[in-house]
Amino acid sequence: MAHPRPGPNLNKIAAEIGVSVATVSNALSGKGRVSAKLITRIRDKADELGYVPSLAGYALRTGRTGVIGLVLPDISNPLFPQIAQAIEFAASAIGYGVLLADSRGDVAMQTEAVNRLIEKDVDGIVIVPRRGTRIVDIGCPVAVIDSPSTPGNTVAADHWQGGQAVVEHLIGLGHRKLVLIGNNPSSTVQNDRIGGMRSRVRSDGQAEVLWIERLERERGQGCPLGLADRIARGFTAIAAVSDLHALRALTELHRAGITVPEDVSLTGFDDLTWASVVTPGLTTVRMDMPRIAEIAVRALASAIEGDRGNTSPRATIATSAEVAKVPMQLMVRQTTAPVASPSRTTDPYTLEGKSLC
Amino acid sequence: MAHPRPGPNLNKIAAEIGVSVATVSNALSGKGRVSAKLITRIRDKADELGYVPSLAGYALRTGRTGVIGLVLPDISNPLFPQIAQAIEFAASAIGYGVLLADSRGDVAMQTEAVNRLIEKDVDGIVIVPRRGTRIVDIGCPVAVIDSPSTPGNTVAADHWQGGQAVVEHLIGLGHRKLVLIGNNPSSTVQNDRIGGMRSRVRSDGQAEVLWIERLERERGQGCPLGLADRIARGFTAIAAVSDLHALRALTELHRAGITVPEDVSLTGFDDLTWASVVTPGLTTVRMDMPRIAEIAVRALASAIEGDRGNTSPRATIATSAEVAKVPMQLMVRQTTAPVASPSRTTDPYTLEGKSLC
DNA sequence: CCAGCCTGATTAAACGTTTAAGCTAGATAG
DNA sequence: CTATCTAGCTTAAACGTTTAATCAGGCTGG
Numbered sequence: 001m002a003h004p005r006p007g008p009n010l011n012k013i014a015a016e017i018g019v020s021v022a023t024v025s026n027a028l029s030g031k032g033r034v035s036a037k038l039i040t041r042i043r044d045k046a047d048e049l050g051y052v053p054s055l056a057g058y059a060l061r062t063g064r065t066g067v068i069g070l071v072l073p074d075i076s077n078p079l080f081p082q083i084a085q086a087i088e089f090a091a092s093a094i095g096y097g098v099l100l101a102d103s104r105g106d107v108a109m110q111t112e113a114v115n116r117l118i119e120k121d122v123d124g125i126v127i128v129p130r131r132g133t134r135i136v137d138i139g140c141p142v143a144v145i146d147s148p149s150t151p152g153n154t155v156a157a158d159h160w161q162g163g164q165a166v167v168e169h170l171i172g173l174g175h176r177k178l179v180l181i182g183n184n185p186s187s188t189v190q191n192d193r194i195g196g197m198r199s200r201v202r203s204d205g206q207a208e209v210l211w212i213e214r215l216e217r218e219r220g221q222g223c224p225l226g227l228a229d230r231i232a233r234g235f236t237a238i239a240a241v242s243d244l245h246a247l248r249a250l251t252e253l254h255r256a257g258i259t260v261p262e263d264v265s266l267t268g269f270d271d272l273t274w275a276s277v278v279t280p281g282l283t284t285v286r287m288d289m290p291r292i293a294e295i296a297v298r299a300l301a302s303a304i305e306g307d308r309g310n311t312s313p314r315a316t317i318a319t320s321a322e323v324a325k326v327p328m329q330l331m332v333r334q335t336t337a338p339v340a341s342p343s344r345t346t347d348p349y350t351l352e353g354k355s356l357c
Numbered sequence: 358m359a360h361p362r363p364g365p366n367l368n369k370i371a372a373e374i375g376v377s378v379a380t381v382s383n384a385l386s387g388k389g390r391v392s393a394k395l396i397t398r399i400r401d402k403a404d405e406l407g408y409v410p411s412l413a414g415y416a417l418r419t420g421r422t423g424v425i426g427l428v429l430p431d432i433s434n435p436l437f438p439q440i441a442q443a444i445e446f447a448a449s450a451i452g453y454g455v456l457l458a459d460s461r462g463d464v465a466m467q468t469e470a471v472n473r474l475i476e477k478d479v480d481g482i483v484i485v486p487r488r489g490t491r492i493v494d495i496g497c498p499v500a501v502i503d504s505p506s507t508p509g510n511t512v513a514a515d516h517w518q519g520g521q522a523v524v525e526h527l528i529g530l531g532h533r534k535l536v537l538i539g540n541n542p543s544s545t546v547q548n549d550r551i552g553g554m555r556s557r558v559r560s561d562g563q564a565e566v567l568w569i570e571r572l573e574r575e576r577g578q579g580c581p582l583g584l585a586d587r588i589a590r591g592f593t594a595i596a597a598v599s600d601l602h603a604l605r606a607l608t609e610l611h612r613a614g615i616t617v618p619e620d621v622s623l624t625g626f627d628d629l630t631w632a633s634v635v636t637p638g639l640t641t642v643r644m645d646m647p648r649i650a651e652i653a654v655r656a657l658a659s660a661i662e663g664d665r666g667n668t669s670p671r672a673t674i675a676t677s678a679e680v681a682k683v684p685m686q687l688m689v690r691q692t693t694a695p696v697a698s699p700s701r702t703t704d705p706y707t708l709e710g711k712s713l714c
Numbered sequence: 715c716c717a718g719c720c721t722g723a724t725t726a727a728a729c730g731t732t733t734a735a736g737c738t739a740g741a742t743a744g
Numbered sequence: 745c746t747a748t749c750t751a752g753c754t755t756a757a758a759c760g761t762t763t764a765a766t767c768a769g770g771c772t773g774g
Contacts, residue, residue, distance in 0.1 A: 092473055099424070
């Protein structure tokens with residue numbers, strides 16, 4: 001009624017060669033004292049038999065499973081694929097598996113998700129916290145992504161610098177009067193981005209910030225943002241805090257007969273997957289996810305591996321990369337152009353929105 | 358130098374109460390013969406101490422880890438979030454964890470990803486195969502999602518029926534001449550969708566299929582699809598095989614001064630996250646991911662749990678749901694409207710046949 | 715030549731769980 | 745009153761690994 005899990009084990013190899021299991025274990029892990037020739041002999045036999053070490057046995061003995069958990073806020077977050085892919089890649093590169101846990105947008109589910117992971121004996125957890133959530137003190141190493149306000153070890157994109165890069169790009173194209181579009185001023189990420197943008201506006205320039213949620217509270221869901229108005233008043237560029245808002249701006253502009261980038265330049269944030277396939281390609285700024293993931297995973301791994309000896313059940317915090325900030329990368333595409341350019345070669349584009357609002 | 362993993366174990370409970378570990382194990386799992394009062398006494402003690410069973414110990418003994426692997430083609434696939442979320446939800450609902458593995462779009466990486474999972478001792482694997490990949494015979498239960506052509510147990514959205522639903526909707530709105538947009542005829546998914554669509558075109562109607570990849574091979578990457586031309590020739594609706602292609606069509610239409618849905622109706626497929634936020638909201642058709650995931654996971658689970666006794670190292674195929682097909686759901690939004698609606702058309706500009714392509 | 719040391723191996727215990735098998739005592743049957 | 749059954753527990757082995765402790769010799773130094 002059970003399972004002698006198919007593959008060969010240390011015993012098999014040991015028996016086959018005629019030595020003890022301990023020797024085989026030592027040979028393969030390179031730890032004890034084994035003669036060179038015996039080591040190679042064992043190695044050969046091992047992959048002749050196609051030996052795969054049993055994680056269960058290893059885990060039981062060492063207390064380490066080689067698996068880390070990944071807790072995501074809500075998967076509907078369009079950034080999610082990038083994050084998951086990057087984490088999985090970074091983790092598997094150093095031999096860790098990634099257990100998924102989705103907190104489904106629910107704050108309570110987040111701790112519940114963490115518990116599920118702990119019950120699966122993960123060695124550590126990477127958390128991308130839901131906005132406004134605080135990471136509680138759990139009993140294993142944790143790395144937090146992109147919530148710089150959270151205490152403890154965190155790695156985040158440098159949103160401030162990203163904002164600076166966007167505005168520097170626009171300034172370089174000659175733009176002086178900018179409309180900045182955010183959603184909610186209570187988001188630290190958005191605030192960082194907006195802050196970075198403002199910090200690079202020239203003294204002879206001007207920046208007006210539009211907070212969408214506030215506007216919608218007054219004028220209703222999906223209301224126009226009054227962009228045409230601003231253009232008429234001399235604003236020449238619009239910088240949104242997210243690609244989604246940029247897309248919304250784009251439709252509003254076209255509805256008003258304003259073309260991008262001839263009449264006005266437009267930028268987004270995050271480089272969502274469709275940002276490059278849409279025409280014209282959206283100039284935006286992206287997080288260096290591979291790097292962020294690598295830092296997070298490495299920090300976690302070193303915390304885990306340094307954990308030996310620390311038997312305290314309380315949280316062990318990853319030591320390195322306490323608050324690493326990773327620069328963002330500007331992706332220049334077709335929605336930005338020099339101000340008042342007489343005639344661009346780029347195809348004029350009209351994604352003209354109808355109805356709604 | 359190590360790790361006596363913090364929490365209490367069966368031993369602790371046994372010692373505390375004064376019985377043997379076996380009894381505790383039996384009491385908690387409800388298997389052996391233990392008196393009722395002792396059971397409750399043990400139960401109480403267990404959660405008084407906050408007992409969490411060691412997965413490692415369990416796995417070692419039983420050969421089952423309670424973890425399934427999820428292999429995804431390439432995470433950049435915009436459908437990915439929905440899939441991952443649904444699988445994770447379905448799995449965790451019946452106590453399974455989900456180990457992530459991304460094959461990064463590379464066909465070779467797919468089997469490599471599978472191997473990574475097997476080395477982590479997963480009990481089974483859910484695969485969303487890359488287009489054109491065949492699932493090799495691996496040594497554990499497998500459920501395949503959305504590749505109906507693949508032999509073995511598969512659960513897939515009923516793309517054919519989805520196509521039918523789209524066209525039925527358009528027909529109901531009075532449309533007769535349809536342009537169908539696909540990407541690559543070698544994709545069985547796309548073929549199913551197109552096939553379903555054609556099967557519902559009325560005998561007094563007409564459907565012309567545009568294969569994007571073929572067109573681009575002739576006219577170059579990102580070329581116009583000649584939609585305005587078709588509209589001029591009396592086509593009143595465009596149905597794309599994916600939201601992405603629908604979006605592309607939308608931009609092309611607007612560039613030609615054709616408005617949606619007044620001049621022409623447009624539909625997509627998949628209900629990608631942005632499909633509802635874009636204006637006008639895209640009428641599309643979505644997979645019932647929660648249901649698909651549940652079927653896949655359940656099939657896998659029953660294969661795993663039925664595996665006891667089957668000691669063959671060869672693949673064990675999930676028995677139930679051999680080729681389950683799950684209906685798709687039509688999401689009617691703003692890009693479809695009755696044909697030739699007399700009212701709110703701004704003004705029927707006579708379509709200047711801006712001859713493209 | 716003997717005490718000690720290094721080398722290369724072995725033995726045995728431990729991690730936490732499940733489960734077949736064994737044991738004890740009270741109840742029942744004959 | 746003895747033989748048998750059974751409910752309720754215990755013993756012990758097993759899963760596959762790591763690792764501390766031990767051991768057998770060969771070598772070295774004195």
